[in-house]
Amino acid sequence: MQIKKISNYEWEIPKTKGMNVPGVVYASEKLIENIKEDKTIEQVKNVAKLPGIIGRSIALADAHRGYGFSIGGVAAFDMDKGVISPGGVGYDINCSIRLLKTNLKKSDVIKKRKEITEALYRKIPSGVGRGSKFQITYKELDKLLEGGAQYIIEKGFGNKEDALHIEEEGKIKWADASKVSERAKKRGIGQVGTLGAGNHFLEVQYIEEIFDKVASEAFGLEKDQVVIMLHCGSRGLGHQVASDYIKAMEKEYGIENLPDRELINAPVKSKLGQDYLKAMSSAANFAFANKQLMTHWVREELETIFPKIRIDVVYDICHNIAKIEKHKVNGKMQDVCIHRKGATRAFGPGRIEVPEDYRKIGQPVLIPGSMGTSSYVLKGTKKAEELTWGSTVHGAGRVMSRSKALREIKGKDVENALRKSGIEVKAGSIKSLVEEAPNVYKDIDEVIETVHNLGISLKVAKLKPISVIKG
Amino acid sequence: MKKFKFLEHTADIKFQAFGKSIEEAFANSSLAMFNAMYKEKIKSTKTIEISAEGHDLLSLLYNFLEELIFYLDSENFFLSEVKNIKIDKKEFKLIATLGGDAAENYKIGLDVKAVTYSDMQVSERDGKWVTQVVLDV
Numbered sequence: 001m002q003i004k005k006i007s008n009y010e011w012e013i014p015k016t017k018g019m020n021v022p023g024v025v026y027a028s029e030k031l032i033e034n035i036k037e038d039k040t041i042e043q044v045k046n047v048a049k050l051p052g053i054i055g056r057s058i059a060l061a062d063a064h065r066g067y068g069f070s071i072g073g074v075a076a077f078d079m080d081k082g083v084i085s086p087g088g089v090g091y092d093i094n095c096s097i098r099l100l101k102t103n104l105k106k107s108d109v110i111k112k113r114k115e116i117t118e119a120l121y122r123k124i125p126s127g128v129g130r131g132s133k134f135q136i137t138y139k140e141l142d143k144l145l146e147g148g149a150q151y152i153i154e155k156g157f158g159n160k161e162d163a164l165h166i167e168e169e170g171k172i173k174w175a176d177a178s179k180v181s182e183r184a185k186k187r188g189i190g191q192v193g194t195l196g197a198g199n200h201f202l203e204v205q206y207i208e209e210i211f212d213k214v215a216s217e218a219f220g221l222e223k224d225q226v227v228i229m230l231h232c233g234s235r236g237l238g239h240q241v242a243s244d245y246i247k248a249m250e251k252e253y254g255i256e257n258l259p260d261r262e263l264i265n266a267p268v269k270s271k272l273g274q275d276y277l278k279a280m281s282s283a284a285n286f287a288f289a290n291k292q293l294m295t296h297w298v299r300e301e302l303e304t305i306f307p308k309i310r311i312d313v314v315y316d317i318c319h320n321i322a323k324i325e326k327h328k329v330n331g332k333m334q335d336v337c338i339h340r341k342g343a344t345r346a347f348g349p350g351r352i353e354v355p356e357d358y359r360k361i362g363q364p365v366l367i368p369g370s371m372g373t374s375s376y377v378l379k380g381t382k383k384a385e386e387l388t389w390g391s392t393v394h395g396a397g398r399v400m401s402r403s404k405a406l407r408e409i410k411g412k413d414v415e416n417a418l419r420k421s422g423i424e425v426k427a428g429s430i431k432s433l434v435e436e437a438p439n440v441y442k443d444i445d446e447v448i449e450t451v452h453n454l455g456i457s458l459k460v461a462k463l464k465p466i467s468v469i470k471g
Numbered sequence: 472m473k474k475f476k477f478l479e480h481t482a483d484i485k486f487q488a489f490g491k492s493i494e495e496a497f498a499n500s501s502l503a504m505f506n507a508m509y510k511e512k513i514k515s516t517k518t519i520e521i522s523a524e525g526h527d528l529l530s531l532l533y534n535f536l537e538e539l540i541f542y543l544d545s546e547n548f549f550l551s552e553v554k555n556i557k558i559d560k561k562e563f564k565l566i567a568t569l570g571g572d573a574a575e576n577y578k579i580g581l582d583v584k585a586v587t588y589s590d591m592q593v594s595e596r597d598g599k600w601v602t603q604v605v606l607d608v
Contacts, residue, residue, distance in 0.1 A: 037479055063482055067589050067607065071482065089586040091607045126507060128579035129549065187544035197582040198608050236544035239584040239607075243537060261588045402484060402581075402608070403477045431510065432580025471580050 009454040013117060014042060019048040023057040028450045031061050034399060037063040038454040046259040047075050052082025053335060054329055058388055060343055061450040062397035062442060065372040066090065068262030073389045077268060077420035079335050084273045085265035088339030091242040095233035096282035097366040098291045098316035102309055104226040106206040109466060114160060115466040116204060117424040123201055123301040126195035127428035127471035134193045134293055141189050142177035143208060148285030151294035155294035164355050167345060170288040176278035181244050184214040188237025188286060193293035197471030199436055200232040204467040205375060211459040215379045218361045219314055221461050228298060230291050231368050238283035251440060268337045284321055291316060315346055315364040319394040327389055338389050346380035346392040346457045365450065365457045370396050370441035372418045375463040376448050384456040392457040393447055400440035404467055409434045427470040475503035484606040488567055489599065493560060496600035497543060498553035504606060505550045506545030506583045513551040525563040526592040532602055535565055536586045549574040583608055
């Protein structure tokens with residue numbers, strides 16, 4: 001397969017038969033070698049074949065094989081000629097990251113880390129089948145799907161300022177709960193405020209290093225400060241919305257002419273396309289609400305250990321989403337249907353979508369490392385708006401399969417290695433610890449250096465875990 | 472005969488399941504899916520009956536497995552055994568009686584988000600049935 005090196009971080013996939021636009025991978029020399037090993041390049045080419053795609057079919061430095069679209073994939077579609085595809089969002093709709101800051105220092109929590117870990121593990125439901133203690137009616141669930149984090153705040157779980165620091169202010173306006181199936185609601189109603197399992201986690205971290213003083217001050221971050229990172233999504237409700245609309249679109253349009261069955265799509269403005277946008281936005285709101293409720297519980301729980309603690313939301317950002325956003329196309333700002341699958345929005349300074357108190361700096365970008373490794377806060381840039389529809393990477397990206405991890409890694413070793421480096425860990429199962437061991441992921445530092453040097457987001461702070469809670 | 476085996480997949484779970492009949496291969500597919508989430512023994516304390524339909528064998532398998540995920544999320548039902556399964560290969564319909572236990576009784580660390588059509592196969596050769604499924608986790 002032909003890949004053309006354009007610069008140290010840019011690899012072009014030239015337009016060949018069937019492709020409407022060229023493809024591009026933004027990765028370092030080392031990362032492109034990883035990326036070439038699976039089906040990512042083929043998937044980037046397949047996305048380039050979809051109707052109405054604009055610019056280029058993009059894969060970022062953390063890309064790996066997904067369904068239809070690769071993970072780490074970004075594509076924009078014309079509102080009239082283009083499509084919207086559940087394969088461009090993924091099953092875990094609005095799998096996302098929230099960062100909370102505290103007024104605690106590293107030295108305040110180190111001695112109490114075991115107690116903190118146990119307390120948070122008890123308080124935040126995680127794993128499979130561990131239901132939420134937050135019981136609501138279906139009528140309330142509909143309100144939650146349309147109101148997102150703002151609905152949870154109105155119910156008394158949080159404050160108004162929390163919502164201002166969430167992408168779309170925690171409430172995506174296209175949401176319409178009537179477009180979400182009963183089946184999806186049944187899967188989700190017992191899961192509001194639950195972490196889930198797999199790669200989802202809650203980490204207590206501290207700021208190890210500040211790279212950008214001005215930006216970190218604007219985001220309210222300083223060295224040795226304790227922060228809390230939440231990674232989760234829309235749980236069974238979102239997974240079902242994806243499955244439902246994949247089925248509905250297959251029935252309506254057939255799969256015969258697709259480059260890949262998992263790239264099933266509908267025209268953006270068609271009834272089915274609009275219904276999916278509304279249902280998917282509802283699921284995204286579920287994820288925002290989910291994390292808002294967990295934020296409340298984190299506050300409640302940590303107040304019992306640190307009575308004077310103050311916890312604020314730094315930001316909350318989507319990793320799996322499709323949205324209508326304004327971008328520059330041929331020199332003119334216009335609406336496009338943007339898909340980010342395993343990718344993060346990274347708007348630069350000045351965009352109205354960036355919270356007012358961050359607007360001069362650029363939007364905070366939150367990138368989790370793998371379990372036990374560093375996470376990063378970056379800021380969005382104008383360069384991202386030029387190159388990647390205002391997008392950047394979402395994490396490290398896997399390199400080792402779960403079955404290989406289970407064969408080659410021992411749970412006790414993972415636990416011991418984490419403890420040795422000063423990280424307390426509490427997981428529902430040893431198996432999940434092994435499957436998410438740090439070495440099954442790409443090197444997060446390499447991924448971050450790539451996007452920083454390329455300029456599609458710039459380093460602000462590096463975070464180190466103290467305590468890890470998993471399903 | 473082996474019931475199922477897991478294949479390499481970087482980010483997700485891929486398995487093949489086997490059977491002397493399509494019923495056995497489908498039953499083993501469902502056991503493989505739950506084995507991906509939890510490797511130890513699950514008790515069979517309650518019984519449910521489910522049905523699924525499709526427009527071909529692939530969609531029938533997809534809908535069968537999806538129904539089990541639905542029961543896991545909505546009813547906390549974690550599969551232990553397939554007590555009975557009947558498949559109508561012409562109408563692409565299935566009914567099954569399943570035994571399992573409440574998921575909260577176990578420490579399960581992996582959540583299956585969805586069944587996918589990626590690389591999915593249902594085939595028969597010399598009376599041996601093989602299915603192949605990739606699960607999004």
